[in-house]
Amino acid sequence: MRPPENPAFAPVSAPAATLKRLERLGIRRRFDLVLHLPLRYEDETHLYPIVDAPYGQPVLVEGEVIAQEIQFKPRRQLVVQIEDRTGTLVLRFIHFYPSQQKQLARGRRVRALGEIRRGFFGDEMVHPKLREVAEGEPLAESLTPIYPTVNGLTQPVLRRMIHRELDTLPLPDTLPDAVRTALRLMAFDEAVKLLHRPPPAYSAQQLADPMLPAWQRLKFDELLAQQLSMRLAYRARRQGRAPVIQGDGHLRQALSANLPFALTGAQQRVLVEITTDMAKPHPMNRLLQGDVGSGKTIVAALSALAAIEAGFQVALMAPTEILAEQHYIKLSAWLEPLGIRVAWLSGSLRKKARGEMLADIADGSARLAVGTHALFQEDVAFETLGLVIVDEQHRFGVGQRLALQGKGGAPHQLMMSATPIPRTLAMSFYADLDVSVIDELPPGRTPIVTKLINNARRDEVVGFVDRACHEGQQAYWVCPLIEESETLQLQTAVDTHLQLSEDLPHRRVGLVHGRMKPQEKAEVMAAFSRNEIQVLVATTVIEVGVDVPNASLMVIEHAERMGLAQLHQLRGRVGRGAARSTCVLMFEAPLSELAKARLKVIYENTDGFEIARQDLQIRGPGEFLGARQSGVPMLRFADLEKDLALLESARGLAPEMLKSWPREAEAHLDRWLAGREHFLKA
Ligand code: ADP
Ligand code: MG
Secondary structure (H helix, E strand, O other), X not given: OOOOOOHHHOEOOOXXXXXXXXXXXXXXXXXXXXXXXXXXXEOOOOEOOHHHOOOOOEEEEEEEEEEEEEEOOOOOEEEXXXXXXXXXXXXXXXXXXXXXXXXXXXXXXXXXEEEEEEEOOEEEEEOOEEEEOOOOOOOOOOOEEEOOOOOOOOHHHHHHHHHHHHHHOOOOOOOOHHHHXXXXXXXXXXXXXXXXXXXOOXXXXXXXXXXXXXXXXXXXXXXXXXXXXXXXHHHHHHHOOOOOOOOOOHHHHHHHHHOOOOOOHHHHHHHHHHHHHHOOOOOOEEEEEEOOOOOHHHHHHHHHHHHHHOOOEEEEEOOOHHHHHHHHHHHHHHHHHHOOOEEEEOOOOOHHHHHHHHHHHHOOOOOEEEEOHHHXXXXXXXXXXXXXXXXOHHHOOHHHHHHHHOOOOOOEEEEEEOOOOOHXXXXXXXXXXXXXXXXXXXXXXXXXXXXXXXXXXXXXHXXXXXXXXXXXXXXXXXXXXXXXXXXXXXXXXXXXXXXXXXXXXXXXXXXXXXXXXXHHHHHHHHHHHOOOOOEEEEXXXXXXXXXXXXXXXXXXXXXXXXXXXXXXXXXXXXXXXXXXXXXXXXXXXXXXXXXXXXXXXXXXXXXXXXXXXXXXXXXXXXXXXOHHHHOOOOOOOOOOOOOHHHHHHHHHHHHHHHHHOHHHHHHHHHHHHOOOOOOOOO
8 A cells, every 4th residue: 555656665686696685674665675773783973092002992093003813822823913102902802804914013003992801911902893094094973873784785885885874765754743743752753863973072971872762763663653553453353244143042041050159350341351252343452351260251151151142153173182171161161051052172183073063064064163373274264154262362373373364254252361461561552452450369279378498398399298188188290391392201201100109108199291192181181080090190281271170289390480371370279169279389499580580470379360460561562462482573672661651642643543543553654564464463
């Protein structure tokens, strides 16, 4: 939709090799060069006499080469001595080319930029930036911008290309004057010119300050582009069509009547939000958040029934085989008595069983299909898919989510997650979702007691487990995460299982891990559910969603290796019944400061939202988003936590802009987003 005549969006013209390198920097259009901003600045405006040059900061000196030699100890290196009117300085190169030897021949005059340090043989600079100069050559008038670049694309070349665009491209403002004045933002062209070509009055320190008006303007523009794009995505969805789902409630009532508990107020409220959404003619895209144990599964079941009542099929997808199987068991127990067929689909089904399931799903005899992402393989066809429910949605990659959106038109989507989204992320990356929150735990839960215990006291922990079993309770024993090697982790689980079986001869100790066949896993989990196993040794496969109410003790080895969200999830496996539950976090001393800070958070907090908030502070949002695997393009200039105020005003402005200044809004999006994907998951 961008105007083709706009020269800013024309491709960069350069030799093919350069274009390839620019592409790796995300630069395709001429305007992208304008938005390629310096990482930092070098000061070549001031020349220091060698004797006066301060230590510990980059300085520029000039002198004549008076000696050059190659030393061989402790390793081959080029050592050059230069001299000015005040003294001499050694320049040392551990890596060097013959061309540098030539450049640094005796009698040559050079400028060297680098930090001076006291070496064994006097003052020296290691690997300075060098330039050959004539005597009396003028100094740079302003700081030199240093750009992010890739091999083969030098700073001067990149700088020239960028400066050429600054000189030739029109850089009109995309913010209406009224907005700019109200928000006290610098003009766009002024801001980019200042950052690319700082006036002499600016110091490197001033330019590095994120509060500099020029940086503020760039960050604001970036955040505004993100907000505009989220708003548009939200609108587009609102305009999309989906089946109106309005059941008469008879199945929901039947299930509710069979339940041994009443729904909490929060569960009832989110159900109304969900069913209201599904009754509208455009696709629901709702995230159901509720802390671990808040009772999301029954909400999923009742939402599914609302769709089934109205004649639609439902798919429920879970990220792990164990969890999917558990959902299958639970949902069949709830739904089959109402005469509803539930199909089960996982990657490990035998061919024949799978064929039968597929047929049942295709002809509509199965009304609910539960499974892993196997549910969304190409050959799975539904008769009338109306609702897709995704449990623990944050565990799925973007690709899987996309495949799912393609199934059966655009059905309504309900995503569930125990991982709360911190406010800043909810305002930005997830702004196109509607969110329902279960902010209340079912009654009758006793709070979980968390203990931190040094690994050296393992025997006491084993004794503790023994006593709990004696009282009829059950325990999980989670083996450490070993990131480097899955095999090692598996080995540890097997060893721990053997050891605990020996330590607790009169208890039944089971083992479950990721390499077991799904059938075996399911059998172990079922035996644990029936209390035929008292202690379940597990790898982190039990992390999400597993629900065995009688288990009231959770032991986690090497808790310091795990993420906070993961620990919170694991701890949430207990505290589900009426018994008083305990979570023992074992750690290996000594702990790093970071590990201490994190264990303190989990020790002091039971509220998942608070844990996520503190986690975000410790780790930053990148980790939270799982950006590396999800491919969500991160913000380049703005920082969600630090630039909250800017984010808030961008968010406030976006709808206003779309309404009152649609052309400017479009120009703004073209400038910032064209050529790349949406800021979010497409
Ligand atoms: P999560 O939100 O972590 O997925 P689950 O749906 O697994 O939680 O529910 C945790 C436990 O709480 C289950 O055993 C479930 O049957 C029970 N539960 C759910 N809702 C209620 C309620 N309103 N009253 C009592 N127990 C409930
Ligand atoms: Mg769950």
